[in-house]
Amino acid sequence: MAPAGSLIKWQDGPAVDMDFPKHFILQALSVLLLAWVLVHCQTPIAPKEEEEEESIDCPLECRCTAEGAVDCAGVDLTEFPEELSNKTRQLSLQNNKIKEIRVEHISHLHQLETLNLQNNCLTTDGLEDEGFEMCEQLAYLYLANNKLTSAPKVLPPSLVSADFAANQLTRIYPYTFGHKPKLRSVYLHNNKLTDAGLPDHMFNDSDNLEIITMSSNFLRVVPNNLPSSLYRLHLKNNKLEKIPAGTFDNLQNLREMYLQNNLLTNEGMDNETFSQLSSLECLDLSNNNLSVVPKGLPRNLMLLHLEKNYIHSIPGDALNSVRNLEYLLLHNNKLRSRSIHPAAFQGLKKLHTLHMYNNLLERVPRGLPRRAKTLMLLHNSISEIGRNDLALLYTLTELNLSYNKLTSPKIHREAFRKLRMLEILDLSGNALHRVPQGLPRSLQLLEIKNNQLNSIPDGSLTGMEKLQKLILSDNHLKLNSVYQGAWMELSALTTLDLSGNQLTHIPSDLPESLEYLYLQSNRISSVSASAFEGTPNIRGIFLRFNRLSVESVDESSFAHLSNLQVLDCGTGNTDLPLKKDEMEGDKMVEEEQET
CATH class of the missing domain: 3.80.10.10 (Ribonuclease Inhibitor)
Structure with missing residues (x-):
């Protein structure tokens, strides 16, 4: 203990006289501690977020x-x-x-x-x-x-993406998009650019550029010196007439090129125009002035779009190089069957979708791709289908022959015998008098509307246990046109469309699986109590524009249909009121008909 009368010096604190009583010393220490706390701990500290917000000037x-x-x-x-x-x-x-x-x-x-x-x-x-x-x-x-009528003369080299679409640009400068090592995408579509408004090296030293869109301008020639890094090029809706030799030779990374809606001709390009595009997968040349399928197409091409040209022939070697082609779109051209070389599709083992509708085909072309899954031949002049015309299309799942000139005698009874994977067949808009024989049992959708059908021959629907939708509207079918038990054979059928025919009664023996029955615009005059006994799953019944009256409809015929959502028999019948559930079904009727 310190001697009497001495002072004790606390660290960083005042000296304390030990002659004082202890309680005075403790009180003094308490006061000093309280003062220190007030000085050092009571100053308010602003939250971090408030400090940061104060540093931002916000309009x-x-x-x-x-x-x-x-x-x-x-x-x-x-x-x-x-x-x-x-x-x-x-x-x-x-x-x-x-x-x-x-x-x-x-x-x-x-x-x-x-x-x-x-x-x-x-x-x-x-x-x-x-x-x-x-x-x-x-x-x-x-x-x-x-x-904007012209682009900025200089943009910073830090630029990654620039969008100048939908202005009135007529001019680009060398340093607008040139010398931009980080630039990835440039959008210039919907402007007024011409060839004269583009510098020769507009993308010079922009060696990482991947996407250029210059669609909907007034270009007549494809710009030269495009960067080799390019991945996607859009030049549709211009006035392109010519692709100079070598324009695409250095575009080894290009995968998609869109040249549709221009004025390109076969004379405006050569057989090497596209040959160096080793990575190209999608080429769109639709709506141009081509007369022949161009040659020298790159091997890796997967989609070739040639719609709306004036193509009248396909040479035997035109498609030899495109071994990976999957989609070939040739609709809306001038093709005739005899102008398609029998070997035109030879070797296209990956081609699964072929569109040739709206041409001048007089018969199914020979040598169709054997791996095809979707074949669209509608709106041509095909008048017959021979026994072997479809015999090699083993993998076909969808075939559309609607709106041609087919007649029943001109369809061979074994024409469809090899199509064991076919799921969708459309024969609408022809001149058939009867449902063809020998239809594939794999069918899920069969559409033969708008023909002259007056007969469904015995056995023509036999074995179709996968058929879900049968569309036979706008024909001349009567009750006795259908062989006995035809509908019952269709055990998976959910939709049966017999509208626009000449039926006088509800068809009997409807399948239990049926959900939608379209009978509008017939001559039906009564609905018996047993009409829907076999269809407990039915959801919609459409009976407009018939000859029904209140007295001719037995209300008990609908009493057991617990799943019924739409009963439409109002407009076009005799003195038959439109019920609430019928009115609610009006919109559904329209949607179903559109579908």
């Missing part, structure tokens, strides 16, 4: 976040917002009425990464080039749907 009409995002979209701004923080990283100004951007507006935004100005009123005169050049971090620039 009155906008919303800002601490991460540097400023959202001023769709607030009817007529001028560029002032006093933006130099920490702004994303600036959204789309859907306003901004007319100009001066250098001082954005020159201080050195951290800006995304600038969205689409759907404004910007003009070239109101856009000062130097401003964008000072945005050293700018990666995404959206200026679509403005009134």
